[in-house]
Amino acid sequence: YNRQPIVAIDGPAGAGKSTVARRVAQSLGLMHLDTGAMYRAVTWRVMEAGIDLDNESAIAELVSQSQIYLTNEPQAESALTPQDSLPLRYRVWIDGEDVTQVIRSQEVTGNVSAIAAQPAVRRELVKQQQQWGCQGGIVVEGRDIGTHVFPDAELKIFLTASVQERARRRQQDLKDQELPIVSLEQLEQDIQQRDIRDSTRALAPLRKATDAIEVVTDGLSITDVTEHIVNLYRTLQAIPLSLEV
Numbered sequence: 001y002n003r004q005p006i007v008a009i010d011g012p013a014g015a016g017k018s019t020v021a022r023r024v025a026q027s028l029g030l031m032h033l034d035t036g037a038m039y040r041a042v043t044w045r046v047m048e049a050g051i052d053l054d055n056e057s058a059i060a061e062l063v064s065q066s067q068i069y070l071t072n073e074p075q076a077e078s079a080l081t082p083q084d085s086l087p088l089r090y091r092v093w094i095d096g097e098d099v100t101q102v103i104r105s106q107e108v109t110g111n112v113s114a115i116a117a118q119p120a121v122r123r124e125l126v127k128q129q130q131q132w133g134c135q136g137g138i139v140v141e142g143r144d145i146g147t148h149v150f151p152d153a154e155l156k157i158f159l160t161a162s163v164q165e166r167a168r169r170r171q172q173d174l175k176d177q178e179l180p181i182v183s184l185e186q187l188e189q190d191i192q193q194r195d196i197r198d199s200t201r202a203l204a205p206l207r208k209a210t211d212a213i214e215v216v217t218d219g220l221s222i223t224d225v226t227e228h229i230v231n232l233y234r235t236l237q238a239i240p241l242s243l244e245v
């Protein structure tokens with residue numbers, strides 16, 4: 001049956017998935033789904049409820065009862081910053097609470113991989129992702145989108161950068177948001193630990209799909225990467241047309 005195309009963007013922490021996925025979606029007029037935000041929202045909810053991270057059955061129950069919403073809201077002109085000049089702002093809600101900011105905290109970041117490795121959590125969130133994306137016309141980013149959530153996606157991108165580059169970007173994010181600065185050594189260590197956890201877990205680990213196009217982003221600007229992916233998408237769209245002629 002005829003659904004719209006799906007763009008899957010996977011890769012490790014700080015590769016630029018969220019930033020680039022939003023821009024690609026906006027440029028192509030597609031929707032955008034940040035699956036990492038869903039794992040982060042659940043992690044925040046578990047911590048808020050005071051549930052132990054290894055209490056898998058209590059976490060499974062909480063997840064099955066939680067409502068996650070991802071919304072795109074127009075931004076006021078005055079709120080636009082040079083780093084974030086897109087007219088739409090992504091917001092994340094769980095059980096009626098706006099958690100857009102809090103899910104980016106060091107505490108949530110430190111715990112999210114442990115929660116995301118739990119089978120019941122993945123089963124529930126993957127089901128929601130597949131429901132939201134089943135009509136296509138969407139850019140979906142995460143760790144297992146091209147390998148597991150949408151293995152039939154029309155375009156699969158594996159976005160990477162060196163650990164040093166990704167740590168530098170994270171530190172710049174902290175500076176831009178006027179948050180306490182964390183050393184590059186610490187950030188590199190955190191990123192490496194999360195890379196290892198995400199790529200060695202039993203269920204749907206972070207892996208490049210065999211048919212994904214790898215894009216190494218060291219030294220490239222956000223605009224460079226966005227344009228590259230948009231061009232790949234347009235090329236792909238052009239193929240069936242040229243065959244019809």
Ligand code: CDP
Binds near residue numbers: 013018040117142
């Ligand atoms: O933005 P950042 O790359 O730091 O992480 P994220 O994309 O927000 O994802 C946070 C965490 O959620 C990852 O480290 C993974 O443990 C988990 N995740 C996952 O397991 N599967 C996905 N499809 C997306 C995220």
Ligand code: CDP
Binds near residue numbers: 169173217
């Ligand atoms: O979602 P993921 O963890 O892969 O990355 P992100 O949350 O989008 O963060 C990437 C950070 O690197 C953002 O601060 C971007 O402004 C910056 N950046 C980028 O995304 N792409 C580049 N080519 C250069 C910088």
